[in-house]
Amino acid sequence: MIYLDNGATSFPKPPQVGTAIMAALAAPASPGRSGHAPAMAAARIVHRARKALAKLLGIKDNGRICFGPNVTWGLNAALSGLDLQRGDHVLSGTLEHNSTARPLTRLAKEKGIEWEPIPPVDGAMRPEDFKARLRPQTKLVVLNHASNVSGALAPAREIKEAIGNVPLLLDTAQTAGSVPLGDAGAWVDLLAFTGHKGLLGPTGTGGLWVGPNVFVAPLAVGGSGSRSESLEHPDFLPDALEAGTANTHGLAGLAAGVEYVLETTVEAIREHEMGLTQHFLEEIVGIKGLRLQGPGPGRKDRVATVSLNLKGWSSSDLAGALEKDYGILTRAGLHCAPLTHQRLGTFPGGSVRFSFGPFNTAAEIASAAKALRALALQKGS
Numbered sequence: 001m002i003y004l005d006n007g008a009t010s011f012p013k014p015p016q017v018g019t020a021i022m023a024a025l026a027a028p029a030s031p032g033r034s035g036h037a038p039a040m041a042a043a044r045i046v047h048r049a050r051k052a053l054a055k056l057l058g059i060k061d062n063g064r065i066c067f068g069p070n071v072t073w074g075l076n077a078a079l080s081g082l083d084l085q086r087g088d089h090v091l092s093g094t095l096e097h098n099s100t101a102r103p104l105t106r107l108a109k110e111k112g113i114e115w116e117p118i119p120p121v122d123g124a125m126r127p128e129d130f131k132a133r134l135r136p137q138t139k140l141v142v143l144n145h146a147s148n149v150s151g152a153l154a155p156a157r158e159i160k161e162a163i164g165n166v167p168l169l170l171d172t173a174q175t176a177g178s179v180p181l182g183d184a185g186a187w188v189d190l191l192a193f194t195g196h197k198g199l200l201g202p203t204g205t206g207g208l209w210v211g212p213n214v215f216v217a218p219l220a221v222g223g224s225g226s227r228s229e230s231l232e233h234p235d236f237l238p239d240a241l242e243a244g245t246a247n248t249h250g251l252a253g254l255a256a257g258v259e260y261v262l263e264t265t266v267e268a269i270r271e272h273e274m275g276l277t278q279h280f281l282e283e284i285v286g287i288k289g290l291r292l293q294g295p296g297p298g299r300k301d302r303v304a305t306v307s308l309n310l311k312g313w314s315s316s317d318l319a320g321a322l323e324k325d326y327g328i329l330t331r332a333g334l335h336c337a338p339l340t341h342q343r344l345g346t347f348p349g350g351s352v353r354f355s356f357g358p359f360n361t362a363a364e365i366a367s368a369a370k371a372l373r374a375l376a377l378q379k380g381s
Contacts, residue, residue, distance in 0.1 A: 002328045002364045007305050007355030009196045014260040017253045024252035032225030042248045049251040052258035059185035066241035067207040071173045072099040074192030074208035078169050079103045081216035086112030089137040094119045094343050095147040098336045125154040127162035146174040149340040150294030151305035160187050177261045189214050201254030269358045273304035276356045276365050283369035287376050293344045293351050304356040312379025315350045326371040
């Protein structure tokens with residue numbers, strides 16, 4: 001098997017991730033709910049995950065990192081909790097995932113906010129376009145840091161500089177752990193992350209960092225392990241956004257994954273992934289009938305995600321042939337990002353996505369390119 005679907009979930013995980021999960025499973029794990037030794041040990045696991053993430057993201061107060069099941073939860077928690085009202089204006093890119101597009105669509109329908117997506121120019125988001133569309137009613141900018149379809153990397157810091165005091169909600173699903181974010185706490189207002197991709201942790205982990213100048217009301221209320229005497233949910237972080245018992249087993253794995261990334265360094269991971277990406281692009285660019293969706297060879301404003309179409313093949317048939325005939329696992333279709341595919345002209349058929357991770361090799365990349373050349377010849381491209 002050649003696994004090239006890291007944009008969905010990274011694989012394999014570092015061995016210490018499984019070890020940490022098994023160790024947590026072998027002990028009682030109910031952090032913040034009791035005062036006995038196992039409960040305190042579980043609380044330390046959660047704290048370890050917060051501490052590691054804070055170091056990775058350049059966040060001073062790790063207590064403002066709020067855990068949930070995934071990045072979708074984090075984005076929904078932010079968009080629902082910011083108290084956006086009728087007439088408020090929200091900007092985003094057009095390369096957004098449905099985890100942003102669907103909550104914004106619902107807010108537009110139910111609350112009457114105005115959501116304005118900004119298209120890229122030559123595949124790239126431009127800070128000046130965000131600045132030009134600011135209004136007095138603009139209350140938020142939402143930005144997918146990197147497209148999960150084309151791999152295009154947005155200039156997030158420059159966009160934040162362009163929008164000034166307007167809060168920026170950054171979706172790092174495709175960049176946390178793969179692109180250096182070591183000072184994000186100094187310029188991002190809200191940051192949603194997921195544990196099972198570049199952070200190399202298990203599924204069911206993710207969350208939201210809330211900057212000190214932003215208030216987010218709870219998406220859910222209930223047990224918190226704090227202020228149990230009150231029927232009002234706690235208003236301080238992280239308890240305010242963490243109703244219910246934490247996924248301690250998953251967070252044990254997440255902590256181990258993030259610590260692996262920190263030890264390896266994000267810079268080294270990015271250099272490796274970008275080397276594989278550039279090699280792949282150089283190998284496939286001359287294949288007859290192949291259409292690349294996103295930045296081409298030599299472009300640095302991207303992540304290790306490459307989407308393409310091949311003449312004579314539907315995206316699903318091409319992905320199926322790659323798996324059946326060559327053991328290469330990719331992802332076909334719309335990738336939960338219809339706005340991006342509409343922009344690329346690949347809607348509704350979608351494309352085939354190759355996404356590389358820290359454990360992929362140059363030999364695997366060569367095999368994938370060879371398979372594409374062979375499949376192109378099958379259809380007479």
